[in-house]
Amino acid sequence: MRVIAAMSGGVDSAVAAARARDAGHDVTGVHLALSPSPARAAEGARGCCTLDDARDARRAADALGIPFYVWDLAARFGRDVVDDFVETYARGETPNPCLRCNERIKFAAVLDRAQALGFDAVVTGHYARLVDVAGGVGLARAADPGKDQSYVLGTLRRDQWERAIFPLGDSQKSEVRAEAATRGLAVADKRDSSDICFIPQRDTAGWLRNRLGEQPGSVVDATTGREVGRHDGAYAFTVGQRRGLDLSVPAADGRPRFVLGVEPAARRVVVGPRELLATRELAVSAPVWNGIDAPAGELRCRVQLQAHGGAVAATAVADASGIALTFDEPVRRPAPGQAAVLYDEADVRVLGAGRVAAGRVVGDAVPDTDVRPAGAAAPRA
Numbered sequence: 001m002r003v004i005a006a007m008s009g010g011v012d013s014a015v016a017a018a019r020a021r022d023a024g025h026d027v028t029g030v031h032l033a034l035s036p037s038p039a040r041a042a043e044g045a046r047g048c049c050t051l052d053d054a055r056d057a058r059r060a061a062d063a064l065g066i067p068f069y070v071w072d073l074a075a076r077f078g079r080d081v082v083d084d085f086v087e088t089y090a091r092g093e094t095p096n097p098c099l100r101c102n103e104r105i106k107f108a109a110v111l112d113r114a115q116a117l118g119f120d121a122v123v124t125g126h127y128a129r130l131v132d133v134a135g136g137v138g139l140a141r142a143a144d145p146g147k148d149q150s151y152v153l154g155t156l157r158r159d160q161w162e163r164a165i166f167p168l169g170d171s172q173k174s175e176v177r178a179e180a181a182t183r184g185l186a187v188a189d190k191r192d193s194s195d196i197c198f199i200p201q202r203d204t205a206g207w208l209r210n211r212l213g214e215q216p217g218s219v220v221d222a223t224t225g226r227e228v229g230r231h232d233g234a235y236a237f238t239v240g241q242r243r244g245l246d247l248s249v250p251a252a253d254g255r256p257r258f259v260l261g262v263e264p265a266a267r268r269v270v271v272g273p274r275e276l277l278a279t280r281e282l283a284v285s286a287p288v289w290n291g292i293d294a295p296a297g298e299l300r301c302r303v304q305l306q307a308h309g310g311a312v313a314a315t316a317v318a319d320a321s322g323i324a325l326t327f328d329e330p331v332r333r334p335a336p337g338q339a340a341v342l343y344d345e346a347d348v349r350v351l352g353a354g355r356v357a358a359g360r361v362v363g364d365a366v367p368d369t370d371v372r373p374a375g376a377a378a379p380r381a
Contacts, residue, residue, distance in 0.1 A: 001120040002026045003165060006106060007060060007068070009053030011180045011187045012125030012168060014060035018183055019167035020123045021064060027123070029061035029068040032105065034077040035198065056187050063185055073109055080104035082198055086211050092262035093337025093358065094238040096307065097196055099152045107153075107160045121163045128153055129169035130161060131349065137162045138291050139350040141343075144172045151304050154341035154353040158290045205236035205244070217267025219247060222260050222276060229271075234264045239335035240277060247271070278330040284323040284340045284354035291344075291351040294318050302347045303327070305334040305356070311347050323354050 005017035007029045021027045031054050054070060061068035081100050088095035111122055127142035128150045136158050142148040153161075168176055180188035199207045212235055219229035228249040231237070237245075241259040251257055251273070258277055261270040287294070295318055302311035303325060313328040325340065334340070336358040342351045 002118060003028070003121045003123050004110065004114045004119050005029045005066070005123040006110060006125075007031050007057040008125070008193070009050075009056035009060075009187070009190075010125065010193060011177055011185070011190055012127075012192075013057070014064075014125075014185050014187050015176050015180050015183075016123050016125040016165075016167045017060070017066065018064050018179075018185075020165060021066060023167075025123075025165075027064075027066045028119070029057065029064070029066050030110070031057040031068070031070045032077075032110065033070050033072045034074055034081075034101075034105070036074045036078065056190065060185055060187055063183070071110070071113065073105060076109050077101070077105055080109075086208065088337050089208055089235040090212055090264060092234065092264045094335035095337050096152070096339060097198075098307070099155060099339055102152055103155055107156050107164065111160060111163055115163075121165050123165045123167065125168055126153060126166050127168050127171075127173075128166050130164070130166060133291065133349070140169075140348050142168070143170045147173045150343075150350055151307050151339070151341050154290075154304075154350045155288055155339055156290065157288065161290070205233075208235055209233055215264075215267055217269070219245065219269045219271055221249075221251075221257070222270050222272035228257075231269055234262050234267055234269050237262050237269050239333060245269075245271060274332075277332045279333045280327050280330050282325040282327070282331075282333070282340065283357040284325060285321070285357040287318060287323050287352060287354040289318075289352040291342075291349055294352075299342075299351070300345055301342045301351055302345060304341045304343065305331070305338060311341075311343055313345075316342060318352075322357065323352070 003020055003025045005020055005027050007013045007017055009031065017027055017029055033054065058068050081097055081104065084100055085095050085097050106124060114122055126149045127144055127147040129140040129142055131138045131140045139150055139153060139161050141150050177188055209232060212233060215233040217231055217234055218227045219231055220226065221228045226249065229245060229247040237259050239259055239261065242256055245257065247257065255273055257271040258274050259269060260272045260276055299316040301314055301316055303314045304311040312331055315326045317324045334356050336356050338356045339353055340356055341353040343349060344351055
C-alpha cells in the first residue's frame with residue numbers, strides 16, 4: 001500500500017515509519033506543522049510542534065531513505081484544536097487537546113489529504129492495536145499497558161480506524177527505543193512529549209487569561225454556601241482540582257477542599273470535601289459506537305475516564321441523545337468535557353465513547369474511603 005507516515009520528530013513515529021517500510025509499504029514521511037510560529041514554540045515547549053521536532057523528523061526520514069514533506073496545518077489546528085480548547089474552558093468544561101487533535105487533525109485532515117493524493121492509509125506511532133471484528137476493524141489496547149493510547153483514539157469512527165496502521169501496538173516502549181538505536185535513528189533517546197504543545201511553560205491558567213481576560217468572581221463552599229475565596233477567572237479551574245485554589249477561609253475540619261463545579265456565567269467556582277466528588281452515575285453525550293452497534297438494552301462494560309488510568313466496571317444504557325453510565329463502585333466525578341471510553345468486559349477492545357456531560361455540582365456523597373479516583377481500577381484481565 002501507499003501510506004503516509006505521520007512523523008512528529010519522536011522515536012515512536014520514526015520506528016513506526018521504519019516498520020511500515022519493512023512491511024513492504026510504499027512510505028512517505030510527513031511532518032505536521034501545527035504551530036503558526038514554531039520558532040517561538042521551541043521556547044519552553046516540549047511537544048511536537050517545534051522547529052527541532054521538524055528537523056528530527058526529517059533526519060529520521062533521511063535515515064530510512066523515504067521521501068519527506070512538511071504539511072502546514074497550523075490554521076486548521078488553530079481552529080479545530082486551539083480555539084476549541086479555549087471555548088471548552090470558557091463554558092466551564094475541561095478539554096483533552098490530544099484527543100481532539102487525533103479526531104480533527106491526524107485522522108480527519110491528514111486522512112482526507114492523504115486519500116486525495118492517492119494514499120491508502122496513515123501510519124502513526126500510537127500504541128494501540130487493530131483487530132478484526134464483525135463488520136470491520138476494531139480498536140484494542142496495546143501490549144504495553146503503560147503506553148496504551150487506545151483512550152485518545154477511542155472517539156474516532158470505525159472507518160477512520162480502517163484507514164490507519166499502528167505498527168507499535170504489540171511492542172513495549174523499551175523495545176521501540178532499542179530498535180531505534182539499532183537502526184541508527186538519532187531520536188532513540190529523545191524524551192517523550194508530555195505537555196500541551198501550544199502552551200509554553202505549562203502555564204495553562206496564564207495562557208487562558210491572555211485570551212479570555214480577567215473575569216474575577218467568587219469561590220463558594222458547597223457545604224456552607226459561604227464565599228471562601230476569590231479568583232481571576234472560573235475558566236482556570238477544573239472539576240477535581242485541589243491545588244491553586246488560594247482559599248482565604250479554611251474548612252472547619254481542616255480538610256482540603258476540591259473543585260466540585262465551575263459556573264462561568266455566574267463567575268463562580270464551587271468547592272467542597274473530596275467525598276462530594278463521588279458518584280455512581282454519569283451522563284455521556286455525543287456517543288460514538290465504533291466497536292459495536294448501539295446496544296438496545298443494558299451493556300456491561302468497563303469505562304476509562306482519563307488518559308492515564310485504568311477502567312472501572314459499569315452498566316451502560318444508550319439512547320439517541322447519549323449514554324447513561326452506572327458504576328459498580330463509586331468513582332470520582334470526572335470533569336465535564338473529558339472523554340468516557342467504553343471497553344468490553346475483558347477491558348481489551350473499545351466499544352464506544354462519548355463526552356462527559358455537565359451535571360450536578362454535588363453528586364452521590366459516599367464515605368471518603370469508598371471513593372476511587374476516576375480511571376483507577378484493578379489490573380486489567
